Structure formats: structure tokens, C-alpha cells
Amino acid sequence: MPPRPALIDVQALDLERDALLVRRAELPERETLRGLAARAVELDQGHAQCLEARATVNRQERDWANQVEDLAVKAQELEDKLYSGTVKATKELEALQEEVRGTRERQGEFESSQMETLEEIDRLDAEAVDNRKARQQVDTDVSTTQAALAQAEALIDEELGVLAGRCGLHRQDVPSTILTEYDRLRGKERLGGRAAAELEGGTCGACRVRLPVIEYNRIRNEADDVLAHCPRCSRVLIRIRPEGGSAEGAP
Ligand SMILES: [Zn+2]
Incomplete structure (x- = not known):
């Protein structure tokens, strides 16, 4: 199994926290x-x-x-x-x-x-x-x-x-550049608190837009701390790398 990017957990825990606040x-x-x-x-x-x-x-x-x-x-x-x-x-x-x-x-x-x-x-x-x-x-x-x-x-x-305690632990594993952008987008009302989305085989897991192949390949091979945004919804894309590959955009 490839390592699970920490930002996935951060996002899930934040959404859980949002629901609790509501x-x-x-x-x-x-x-x-x-x-x-x-x-x-x-x-x-x-x-x-x-x-x-x-x-x-x-x-x-x-x-x-x-x-x-x-x-x-x-x-x-x-x-x-x-x-x-x-x-x-x-x-x-x-x-x-x-x-x-x-x-x-x-x-x-x-x-x-x-x-x-x-x-x-x-x-x-x-x-x-x-x-x-x-x-x-x-x-x-x-x-x-x-x-x-x-x-x-x-x-x-x-x-x-x-939740805050658990979230804090996962945040430590997210590169700071990505975390900063994630936190900024969390404040955007139109995103409804969902600032990050998994990139599922070239498709944004949130808005379902399919990235052009060239763009997808470029993003896929970027280093961990390089930000990638969905071209349509602007969410931070979480790259799931195959096992044995380099670490994720958001690990
Ligand atoms: Zn999107």
C-alpha cells in the first residue's frame, strides 16, 4: 500500500470539526x-x-x-x-x-x-x-x-x-507550503471548508474536472512540497503516488 498523504486526514478531520461546529x-x-x-x-x-x-x-x-x-x-x-x-x-x-x-x-x-x-x-x-x-x-x-x-x-x-489533537499530529506531516495554502483556501466560503481534493487518476476528487494529460503528468512528478491546484475549483490537489514512487505532493 502506498503511504496515505497526511493532508487527506487533515482535510477529513477538519470537515468533521466543521460538522461538529454546525x-x-x-x-x-x-x-x-x-x-x-x-x-x-x-x-x-x-x-x-x-x-x-x-x-x-x-x-x-x-x-x-x-x-x-x-x-x-x-x-x-x-x-x-x-x-x-x-x-x-x-x-x-x-x-x-x-x-x-x-x-x-x-x-x-x-x-x-x-x-x-x-x-x-x-x-x-x-x-x-x-x-x-x-x-x-x-x-x-x-x-x-x-x-x-x-x-x-x-x-x-x-x-x-x-479532533484538534489528531489533526495537529497529521498537520506535522504536511509540507508547510502546502499547509499554508490549504489553510488559506479553508477560509474561502465557496469551497465549503473543503480546501483539498485527491487527484484520482487525473480527475479532481472534489469538482470532478479531468486534468489535461500533460498537466496531470507534470503535477504527478512534482516534488512533495510543490503546490498543485485544480484548474477549475482551485483546491489543493493531493497526489496519491504509486507504491515505490516518491512521496506525495501532500504526504
Ligand atoms: Zn477541482
Whole structure:
């Protein structure tokens, strides 16, 4: 078996590392946390609105209570006058009775309105309690999810560390000229992290372009540290030499 060029392993390990970084960035816990953050904002806004409504209804309730009290005082005064014996004329008594009746009636109506606002206050208070319970649950879920995320990240980081160690060892066996160019091309977005490709019998292993025979023969016989690029995709070509031949462009 011919020796396996180290750049093949470097490339494979880097791609594995890239995939892990994508997995790390797209861990489902991140999406869950985004959802929880949105839910927290929604709940807090709902709570603020609830408190505002509660303050408004509270003022209304106070208004009704004051009016009910005023009417009660007025009705009492009228009744005192009615039963004081000071009013004797029948017509006057009837008019007074009518006024008492009207006042008590209005007092009753206002009391109903006050009761409605009290019920609304109870409803809003219950809503606020439910809201805060839900908000507390969100906080709990955030903590749980953050812990799960940290755990998942730690596992991936451990894998990344192992890969980096292995990659480092293989990099030592790649000529520096080739390694420098490989690293430069790794940064090119259009190559998707795949900066090197094996030259498989004159064909680029990445873009599948077939090299002209003269070009192929020239590249094939270059020394180890001489760079060879694919004419189409520009990736560093990894030359696999037959057994017994000289070492690879990227050993
Ligand atoms: Zn190519």
C-alpha cells in the first residue's frame, strides 16, 4: 500500500470539526431558549397590561363607592326628614317619599356597577396570579434548558478537542507550503471548508474536472512540497503516488 498523504486526514478531520461546529451552533436547546425568551416577553407584557387595567378598574370602583356613599347619605337625610314629623302636608310628604325612592333606586344601580368593577378586579387579580405562575415556569424551563445546552456543548467541545489533537499530529506531516495554502483556501466560503481534493487518476476528487494529460503528468512528478491546484475549483490537489514512487505532493 502506498503511504496515505497526511493532508487527506487533515482535510477529513477538519470537515468533521466543521460538522461538529454546525451541530454545536444548531443545538435544539438554542431554539427552545429563543422560544422561552419570547414567551417571557409576552407574559411580562401581558402582566403589565393587566396591572394597568387593574389600576383603571380600581379607580372606577372608588368612584362608584364614593357615589354610592353620597347617595346613601342623601337618602338617609331624606328619610330622617320624612319621618321627623316636621313635614305634614300630604303632597309634600308624597314628593319626599318619591325622592327617597328615586335616591335609593339610583344608589342600588350604582352599587350594581360597583359590584361589577369588584368582580373585574377579582378576575384581573386571578389573571395576574396565573401570569406570574406561568412566568415562573418559564424561568424554571430556561434553567433546565441552559443546563442541557451546557452539557451538550461540553460533549461537543470534548469531541472537538480530540479532533484538534489528531489533526495537529497529521498537520506535522504536511509540507508547510502546502499547509499554508490549504489553510488559506479553508477560509474561502465557496469551497465549503473543503480546501483539498485527491487527484484520482487525473480527475479532481472534489469538482470532478479531468486534468489535461500533460498537466496531470507534470503535477504527478512534482516534488512533495510543490503546490498543485485544480484548474477549475482551485483546491489543493493531493497526489496519491504509486507504491515505490516518491512521496506525495501532500504526504
Ligand atoms: Zn477541482
